[in-house]
Amino acid sequence: MGGISIWQLVIVLVIVMLLFGTKKLRNIGSDLGGAVKGFKKAVTDEEKNKPIEKDASDVIDAKVEKVEQEKPKS
Structure with a gap:
């Protein structure tokens, strides 16, 4: 009931992709991967x-x- 379902995660990911764009997300991902x-x-x-x-x-x-x-003496 209080957990996040798969559909909620998909909706959040779509909104994030619309806000930032795939190119910016790719750059953020590569920067984060390089830091790790x-x-x-x-x-x-x-x-x-x-x-x-x-x-x-x-x-x-x-x-x-x-x-x-x-x-010893012999």
């Missing part, structure tokens, strides 16, 4: 150039000490 393509390219380039970060859980803090053992 540029955004996707920027996102993928950013992910490729992002340096690898190590988690703090991967790092182990340890203290190393050298212990000398006596050699």
Whole structure:
């Protein structure tokens, strides 16, 4: 009851085409497509150039000490 039917969408599209014309709608569509393509390219380039970060859980803090053992006498 409150939803938009297919006929209402068709009527709205016809009115928009009459107001703006097909050439202007085509230009708007190509501009919008170019913007989306540029955004996707920027996102993928950013992910490729992002340096690898190590988690703090991967790092182990340890203290190393050298212990000398006596050699057994033979």
